[in-house]
Amino acid sequence: MTTRASKRSKQWLDGRAGGLALALAGLALGCGGDDSLGGFGESATEGSAGLTGASTDASTSAGSTTDGPPPEDEDEGDFRVPKASGKFVYSASETTDSVAVIDTMTLQIDVIGVGQGPTVVEPLPGQGAAGSVVVLDQGSDDVAILRTDGLGITTREIHPVTPGANNLAVAPDGAYVFIYHDVDGPEELGPGSDQELTVVAVASGETYAMTVGAHPRDVVFADDHQRAFVLTDAGINVITFTDLGMIGKPPLLPVIADPGIDPSTLEVQVVPSQAIALARVDGEAWLAVTDLGDGSLTVLDLPSAPTDLDIAPGGGFVILTLPRLQGSSSFLEVPLPLKPGPFTEHVLEGEYVGLSTIAASGDAILFYTTVDPFGAPAPAPGPVLLGGEADYATSTTDATTDATTDATTDATTDATTDATTDATTDGTAGDRRAAIPGSGSPSPAGAASAGTSSPSSSRSR
Secondary structure (H helix, E strand, O other), X not given: OEEOOOOOOOOOOOOOOOOOOEEEEEOOOOOOOOOOOOOOOOOOOOOOOOOOOEEOOHHHOOOEOOOOOOOOOOOOOOOOOOEEEOOEEEEEEOOOOEEEEEEOOOOOEEEEEOOOOEEEEEEOOOOOOOEEEEEEEOOOOEEXXXXXXXXXXXXXXXXXXXXXXXXXXXXXXXXEEEEEOOOOOOOOOOOOOOOEEEEEEOOOOOEEEEEOOOOEEEEEEOOOOOEEEEEEOOEEEEEEHHHHHHOOOOOEEOOOOOOOXXXXXXXXXXXXXXXXXXXXXXXXXXXXXXXXXXXXXXXXXXXXXXXXXXXXXXXXXXXXXXOOOOOOEEEEEEEOOOOOEEEEEEEEOOOOOOEEEEOOOOOEEEEEOOOOOOOOOOOXXXXXXXXXXXXXXXXXXXXXXXOOOOOOEOOOOOOOOOOOEOOOOOOOOOEEEEEEOOOOOOOOOOOOOOOOOOOOOEOOO
């Protein structure tokens, strides 16, 4: 789950499109093993950039890199569109205070009246109906729960919610709906506070009001179906469902040690399967790890300041993108769950990149940039494929480029271009090893297998 000062959509882009520098990494990130590698803070190979330490205070970790690469402008699009549930599609009409229920088999349309100004529609699983959604009525400060049976007959429930709410978050099992004001949403908040949040227990219809940290941005649900994490500028509120009737202000856990850091420079990702939060700050060469169970905070020093943080589908590993103005950019592969042992810094030869997007299958990563770090027109981009033989612990990039043409990549395809770059991995050079606290032995990693569900992530910037 991702939260930043503004949410913008990531896109898979063609290698020649938009003037963006792109690199495509095909992953075969298996468990790497080399007991000779140094532990945390030691150089694993000569000239490598090993991690330098860990602490519980980000302000005393690695220093800031104010002269480093510029921050990226990452989009996390949140488009309000019709939503499908079962064989039905539900489309809200803000001007007519209604929702059209469309049977995709017969194309029959039923129009259901709801509250005033319906906007956000989200599917509601686990209701025992052919189709079910929850609809946010911003004009009347309520939500409508619609359930449609196999004959196309729709029933409706209306529940009052916090004034000014503009977004919904539905638990994966459909048991709870969170209604809140998303500071990144399109609507500005009127009079009142954006810290008020409502939880609807769907089965009973009970509603619970509570106060969370300033400027909520996202809600993530733990895999155990027992907790929800509300990401705010002030930290993460942990809400336990069994305590809903007793919560006025749920516990607020900081994700960084310095509360004075500008939230617009902060990126936070929550790993639901591990119940941890990962945080980075623009220009700072460290990664903060917060245990959302006991609130403990650990800070890992990094070789340089990352400009992006992404979690693989299924929560198997984390990618930190490390751009460099001089030399080649790279990315750190951090295995999850975090265990003592080394992890790898993969070098993207000859590329400047600052953002990454991991494929839903977990076996490929798109690297790109949205900035011109050199103050001059960027060359025509071309993806670089790190071959499928790559090892989690070691890999090598073998690049042969025709210097008389622009860069284009031929990655096991029949593409004929002005220039061709063949990148393969043979496990001898081009990677750097770093470690997290503990033993020097590698920790398991590897891309999640195809078909695994993507973890929620939230970014606060």
